[in-house]
Amino acid sequence: MDIVYTIWLRNVKRYLRSKSRxxxxxxxxxxxxxxxxxxxxxxxxxxxxxxGYMNFIIPGxxxxxxxxxxxxxxxxxxxxxQFGFLKETxxxxxxxxxxxxxxxxxxxxxxVIQGLILMVFALFIGLEPAGIAGFLIAVGFxxxxxxxxxxxxxxxASRMEDMHGFQLIMNFVIFPIFGLSGALFPIxxxxxxxxxxxxxxxxxxxxxGIRYGLSGTAQIHPLVSLAxxxxxxxxxxxxxxxxxxxxxx
Amino acid sequence: xxxxxxxxxxKSFDGFVAVDGISFTIESGEIFGLLGPNGAGxxxxxxxxxxxxxxxxxxxxxxxxxxxxKEDDVRKSIGIVFQDQSLDEELTAYENMxxxxxxxxxxxxxxxxxxxxxxxxxxxxxxxxxxxxxxSGGMRRRLEIARGLLHEPKVLFLDEPTLGLxxxxxxxxWDYIARLNxxxxxxxxxTTHYMEEADRLCDRVAIIDRGTIIALGTTxxxxxxxxxxxxxxxxPDPGAIAGLLTAPWVSGIERHxxxxxxxxxxxxxxxxxxxxxxxxxxxxxxxxxxxxxxxEDVFLHYTGRxxxxxxxxxxxxxxxxxxxxxx
Ligand SMILES: Nc1ncnc2c1ncn2[C@@H]1O[C@H](COP(=O)(O)OP(=O)(O)O)[C@@H](O)[C@H]1O
Ligand SMILES: [Mg+2]
Numbered sequence: 001m002d003i004v005y006t007i008w009l010r011n012v013k014r015y016l017r018s019k020s021r022x023x024x025x026x027x028x029x030x031x032x033x034x035x036x037x038x039x040x041x042x043x044x045x046x047x048x049x050x051x052g053y054m055n056f057i058i059p060g061x062x063x064x065x066x067x068x069x070x071x072x073x074x075x076x077x078x079x080x081x082q083f084g085f086l087k088e089t090x091x092x093x094x095x096x097x098x099x100x101x102x103x104x105x106x107x108x109x110x111x112v113i114q115g116l117i118l119m120v121f122a123l124f125i126g127l128e129p130a131g132i133a134g135f136l137i138a139v140g141f142x143x144x145x146x147x148x149x150x151x152x153x154x155x156x157a158s159r160m161e162d163m164h165g166f167q168l169i170m171n172f173v174i175f176p177i178f179g180l181s182g183a184l185f186p187i188x189x190x191x192x193x194x195x196x197x198x199x200x201x202x203x204x205x206x207x208x209g210i211r212y213g214l215s216g217t218a219q220i221h222p223l224v225s226l227a228x229x230x231x232x233x234x235x236x237x238x239x240x241x242x243x244x245x246x247x248x249x
Numbered sequence: 250x251x252x253x254x255x256x257x258x259x260k261s262f263d264g265f266v267a268v269d270g271i272s273f274t275i276e277s278g279e280i281f282g283l284l285g286p287n288g289a290g291x292x293x294x295x296x297x298x299x300x301x302x303x304x305x306x307x308x309x310x311x312x313x314x315x316x317x318x319k320e321d322d323v324r325k326s327i328g329i330v331f332q333d334q335s336l337d338e339e340l341t342a343y344e345n346m347x348x349x350x351x352x353x354x355x356x357x358x359x360x361x362x363x364x365x366x367x368x369x370x371x372x373x374x375x376x377x378x379x380x381x382x383x384x385s386g387g388m389r390r391r392l393e394i395a396r397g398l399l400h401e402p403k404v405l406f407l408d409e410p411t412l413g414l415x416x417x418x419x420x421x422x423w424d425y426i427a428r429l430n431x432x433x434x435x436x437x438x439x440t441t442h443y444m445e446e447a448d449r450l451c452d453r454v455a456i457i458d459r460g461t462i463i464a465l466g467t468t469x470x471x472x473x474x475x476x477x478x479x480x481x482x483x484x485p486d487p488g489a490i491a492g493l494l495t496a497p498w499v500s501g502i503e504r505h506x507x508x509x510x511x512x513x514x515x516x517x518x519x520x521x522x523x524x525x526x527x528x529x530x531x532x533x534x535x536x537x538x539x540x541x542x543x544x545e546d547v548f549l550h551y552t553g554r555x556x557x558x559x560x561x562x563x564x565x566x567x568x569x570x571x572x573x574x575x576x
Contacts, residue, residue, distance in 0.1 A: 006351040014339050084335035088396075091299055092352040093324035249301070
């Protein structure tokens with residue numbers, strides 16, 4: 001546990017210290033929230049949601065921010081590889097599992113912080129503060145998304161030599177995961193051919209879970225969302241840990 | 250129990266043999282040097298001994314623990330300064346040390362105390378709260394050495410500890426490494442391609458070239474093994490000198506234009522006699538110099554090449570590689 005904490009602490013310290021990264025990665029979600037939210041608020045009516053489109057996409061954008069931040073945190077292992085710091089960790093008498101878990105929890109923590117910052121912004125543009133229980137549910141789902149996708153990033157980083165492949169992963173994996181999730185549109189109104197894809201996307205359940213927490217309504221039962229997200233978090237951690245164990249420097 | 254014992258240690262990468270069946274024993278408390286040109290296999294050897302690479306074949310023990318089957322025990326016994334920097338530049342020196350201390354499960358109070366002792370020892374105490382990215386190369390190296398010592402390892406690996414440092418910093422580090430060994434009794438194994446470094450620091454040196462150890466011994470013995478001191482006499486008649494010096498203690502003579510180079514043991518004792526003989530025979534001496542052999546001479550003797558040649562060709566190869574990569 002000490003080791004997990006040590007690795008976690010380093011990640012969080014580095015994150016809190018990189019102000020430009022915090023601000024920089026707020027840019028795109030804020031842009032989405034403002035442009036789509038205000039732009040479509042009066043045009044789009046979501047069936048079953050009284051609060052308008054803005055309130056519909058806020059959970060989606062929060063999930064997006066958590067997704068991007070956590071994938072990026074995981075992928076950062078490649079920097080550690082290139083700047084040599086990974087050797088310092090790997091030559092210590094600690095198990096790789098501990099290192100990987102610490103890294104995952106660290107990445108998930110930073111991703112949740114990033115999502116919380118965004119939620120604070122959202123309060124100013126129409127997010128109704130939910131009760132404390134709803135808020136905690138939302139944070140719980142953010143944490144699960146964070147763990148799942150940090151572990152995913154670590155799995156990718158364990159296999160990559162440098163950052164060249166990063167753009168590829170972003171374009172062909174992460175953007176589709178975001179796009180296909182119910183972050184920007186309601187699942188019920190999807191054409192029949194698209195629905196299965198959306199339901200196969202783990203982020204859909206994360207978004208629905210956060211939405212349930214923040215607005216009290218969701219199209220997928222929150223317990224189903226919880227089961228799927230928790231399952232994904234465990235599965236990705238196992239895969240990530242397996243690949244990280246075989247990392248070579 | 251020896252600090253390190255390697256037996257036929259071999260590593261190949263896709264058929265290319267980087268380390269080719271090397272064997273050696275390092276006694277506890279020694280400073281042992283692996284000296285060789287770039288690409289000789291020094292880092293690969295260190296990587297195997299520090300459990301970062303699995304040997305292709307052969308065995309080794311560090312502090313009595315097998316490097317393959319007792320990885321964790323080996324890791325607990327060693328400290329290492331890698332050839333390439335391995336600090337987190339976004340953290341302060343103190344935080345880098347603290348991270349290390351926690352990884353090695355050193356309890357809080359002891360950890361804080363040792364960190365402050367070590368940072369003082371390497372002269373970084375007043376900069377301990379600055380981010381490492383503001384540090385110079387020498388400061389980073391000192392910090393890495395301090396970090397490698399934090400968990401009080403029995404054996405310390407230093408892979409090219411002074412690579413790329415200016416002469417003054419290098420001298421400081423040398424003093425520092427020698428003192429560590431002296432005062433704390435830590436066994437040190439260092440790799441280098443600097444002759445002076447091996448010469449100045451190491452009790453024993455293994456000269457390694459193309460993955461094999463070509464000579465091993467104390468620096469004095471290595472130098473003595475190639476025929477002793479180097480005496481150079483400049484004279485109008487070098488041929489006559491070569492003809493005159495037939496004593497059994499002369500181990501080699503090379504004739505050049507206007508001078509001869511003679512190898513012999515204990516030149517200091519023989520020089521007066523030589524000068525007298527030459528004088529008696531009426532052979533003029535323009536100048537005379539006596540030089541102790543260097544490890545460079547040893548390398549040249551065993552490989553027919555100088556380490557400097559090797560290095561130049563290594564750099565050339567790297568440049569070509571870069572060019573090829575850019576195309
Ligand atoms: N991971 C690797 N894959 C392939 N070849 C390698 C690898 N590591 C080292 N080598 C090769 O092995 C040889 C020895 O390298 P190294 O041990 O780094 O030498 P040194 O440290 O003495 O300069 C070099 O020719 C190098 O190119
Ligand atoms: Mg090397």
